[in-house]
Amino acid sequence: MIARLRKLRQVSPFQIVLVTVFTALAAFMSLPIIFIFSHAFKPKNELFLFPPRFLVQHPTIHNFEVLLLHASNATVPFTRYLFNSLLVVSLTLFSVIVVSTMAAYVLAKYKFHFKGLILSLITLSLMFAPETVSIPRYLIINGLGLNNTYFGHILPSLASPVAVFMLVGFISQIPNDLMEAARIDGASHLGIFTRIVLPLSVPAVATISILTFQTVWGDVETSTLFMQKEAMRTLPFYVNSLLSGLQNNVAGQNMAAAAGLLIFIPNLIIFLLFQRKVLETMVHSGIK
Amino acid sequence: MKTEVVPVIPSPGAVKPPSPVQLRWRRFVKQIRKDAFCYLFLAPFLICFLIFIVIPVIMAATLGFTSYDGFGKPHFIGFDNYISLFTQDIVFLTKALPNTFLFALIVGPGGYILSFLFAWLIHQLPLRVRDYYTLVFYAPSMAGGVALSVVWIAAFSGDRVGYLNNFLLQMGWADAPVTWLQDPKYLLKVMILVSLWMSFSVGFLAMLAGLQTVNRELYEAGRIDGISSRLQEVFYITIPSMKPQMLFSAVMTIVSTLKAGAISTQLTGLAITPQYSGHLIINHVDDYAFIRFELGYASAVSVMLLLISYFVMRFAYRLFNSKGEQ
Numbered sequence: 001m002i003a004r005l006r007k008l009r010q011v012s013p014f015q016i017v018l019v020t021v022f023t024a025l026a027a028f029m030s031l032p033i034i035f036i037f038s039h040a041f042k043p044k045n046e047l048f049l050f051p052p053r054f055l056v057q058h059p060t061i062h063n064f065e066v067l068l069l070h071a072s073n074a075t076v077p078f079t080r081y082l083f084n085s086l087l088v089v090s091l092t093l094f095s096v097i098v099v100s101t102m103a104a105y106v107l108a109k110y111k112f113h114f115k116g117l118i119l120s121l122i123t124l125s126l127m128f129a130p131e132t133v134s135i136p137r138y139l140i141i142n143g144l145g146l147n148n149t150y151f152g153h154i155l156p157s158l159a160s161p162v163a164v165f166m167l168v169g170f171i172s173q174i175p176n177d178l179m180e181a182a183r184i185d186g187a188s189h190l191g192i193f194t195r196i197v198l199p200l201s202v203p204a205v206a207t208i209s210i211l212t213f214q215t216v217w218g219d220v221e222t223s224t225l226f227m228q229k230e231a232m233r234t235l236p237f238y239v240n241s242l243l244s245g246l247q248n249n250v251a252g253q254n255m256a257a258a259a260g261l262l263i264f265i266p267n268l269i270i271f272l273l274f275q276r277k278v279l280e281t282m283v284h285s286g287i288k
Numbered sequence: 289m290k291t292e293v294v295p296v297i298p299s300p301g302a303v304k305p306p307s308p309v310q311l312r313w314r315r316f317v318k319q320i321r322k323d324a325f326c327y328l329f330l331a332p333f334l335i336c337f338l339i340f341i342v343i344p345v346i347m348a349a350t351l352g353f354t355s356y357d358g359f360g361k362p363h364f365i366g367f368d369n370y371i372s373l374f375t376q377d378i379v380f381l382t383k384a385l386p387n388t389f390l391f392a393l394i395v396g397p398g399g400y401i402l403s404f405l406f407a408w409l410i411h412q413l414p415l416r417v418r419d420y421y422t423l424v425f426y427a428p429s430m431a432g433g434v435a436l437s438v439v440w441i442a443a444f445s446g447d448r449v450g451y452l453n454n455f456l457l458q459m460g461w462a463d464a465p466v467t468w469l470q471d472p473k474y475l476l477k478v479m480i481l482v483s484l485w486m487s488f489s490v491g492f493l494a495m496l497a498g499l500q501t502v503n504r505e506l507y508e509a510g511r512i513d514g515i516s517s518r519l520q521e522v523f524y525i526t527i528p529s530m531k532p533q534m535l536f537s538a539v540m541t542i543v544s545t546l547k548a549g550a551i552s553t554q555l556t557g558l559a560i561t562p563q564y565s566g567h568l569i570i571n572h573v574d575d576y577a578f579i580r581f582e583l584g585y586a587s588a589v590s591v592m593l594l595l596i597s598y599f600v601m602r603f604a605y606r607l608f609n610s611k612g613e614q
Contacts (some may be wrong), residue, residue, distance in 0.1 A: 015412070022409055026424045032439040033427045039438065043541070051458070052442075052449050103333035112318070112323035116310040117379050118330070126539050129547035131570055132590045135577045136347035144339075159336035162490075162540075189325045196504055211490060218432035220550070225578075236434045243437050247430060253442075262437035264431045275419060282497030285457045286532020287539065 031282045033264075040064075040261035044254055058193060063258035078238065082262075087237035089216050097205055099158050104167030105197050109179065115151040119168070123287065132227040141226045152226040153234070157216055162178040163208040169285040170204035171197060204284075206237060213270055218263065239263060243278045293389050345594065351587035353378060358581050369588035380589070383564035384572040387476055387547075391568060394480050396545040399487030400538060406488065407495040408522065429489035437554040440482055443466035469556050472565030479551050488543065491537030498533030501524055531608050538604040540543070546597045549574070570594050 034055075039047070041059035070078050106112070107119060130137065137156065146152040174197060182192050198205075221239035239259040271278075306314070320327070324395060352369055356362035373380060410421045430435060443451045446467035456462035468474045506525050515521055527534060549570025552561050561567055569589065577586035 018409065018412060023422070026421055030424045030427065030583070032436055035439050036431065036435060038553065039442065048449060050449055051454050052451055054451070099332045099336070102329040106329045110326050112326045113320060127543050127597050128341055129543050131547045131549065132593050133344040133348045135583050135587055135590070136344035136351065139347065140339060140344065155336060157341040158605065164333060176523065214430060216433065218434055220434065239434050240554070241556065243441065256438050260435040263435040265433070267430045268427070271426070276561040278433045278493055279500065280495045282494045282533065283501050285494065285536060286498065287535040
């Protein structure tokens, strides 16, 4: 029995079966993604065709045109949501990277008071989901006067325990000798940080960028809770509001399809660019 | 004790030797000053962390003991919120709690096991094609709830044009179109299915990475020690070797499972699902907080949710730590 299994492992039948079954499964899993693409390019008559067709027959970009020219509440055009989203995402991404790498650098490489406390707080707050305490967060944002400002979108995401946690894991495996050498050459703390630590932690930075991008780009919560002015809300909120009427009526389904694709595409591009880096980082980011 | 001869310099106002507390305090301040740049580097993160994570949790805990409508002043009512939560809130007890329980029990461990299974299978594939499979499995969670709602709504649409209904009708497995998203019988099941589909997220990537860290020589050694099947290999070598990633992934799964709630709203377009059939604890919080404006009570509910996730997490830690010590 053992010998047979061992033989099986070296020969390929196992792999062949595995690959076939697994490919079928993967194809099944990717149906929604294919559907997003094909749905967005369907002309209106194909969207409600009976029997429904999965793939588009006569692709058109009409849906995107409608979406681009559509204004919700007759005042806020689609482009405003897009602009808000782009602005919020890029600012958040930049600040999260700066803030988290700085914090992770000292947490990983220096000894000081409260370090243990801070690290255990961060590990504990990995389980934190902002959704659970949306009420106090709403009160705080209101109290600070941040509602209806871009800060209301950006600042809450700066507190990102996951990002710091991953970075600490990654930065602590950068050899101390490198930093020591730089110090002997007269580099300041800031110099070591910008010249040595930052360049070496590019994979980890790429990873947290992806994760941050995904959460912020798809986030509806800040728009719903902290923004009362329609003009300050972001793209996912808009798409969500398009969707909310969708279950019962047909108008807007073409726009929703196009908008769904628009939300998905940037995620896809960024992930494709950094996929390898992500795995490289995750190796160092377990909870020990 | 050492006795030293200290040259006594008479100083104005005869300085007393500093007390040990003072000494320690001074040393503390000195160290803080020495490490000033550490605190400087930490400051931006810590401030945001305090304002948006620590303080909200404390506030939620405090508000849970009050009655507060968002306009007046919160007034203290002790444990009343918790008492009525567990004795009077029928919706919570008969809908939100069991629904969340069922949802989390299937989506949590189920998604976790599936993530590991698929990560492991992907790892068995040749290196060249791994990236494509990773992408395929990761894509749904990457697209996120908002983008995918377009798909789910079309797939589970209640009329004959819905893809699932059309498929069932054509195969002759159903006589009439099923209103998947409006029928209380099916909504929770659809939610579970959809969430499982999107459960290959960060944790999945962490597992993939973890699999790469497993030392290949261990398999060789294990074979000599009498490990005969792949299943044994997985249990005795693979999982113990990638414990840190398994734990990280477990924590991520727990969080994303317990905070799920938006999915029911996205699927049905309603804040409150028909007959509370897809009502999860998070929906209950939102219901009381932003529809009924009973912020005190809603806070009490969210504190319960935080406690649940804390204890589940402790359980996960226990699970993976004990396995490592064997």
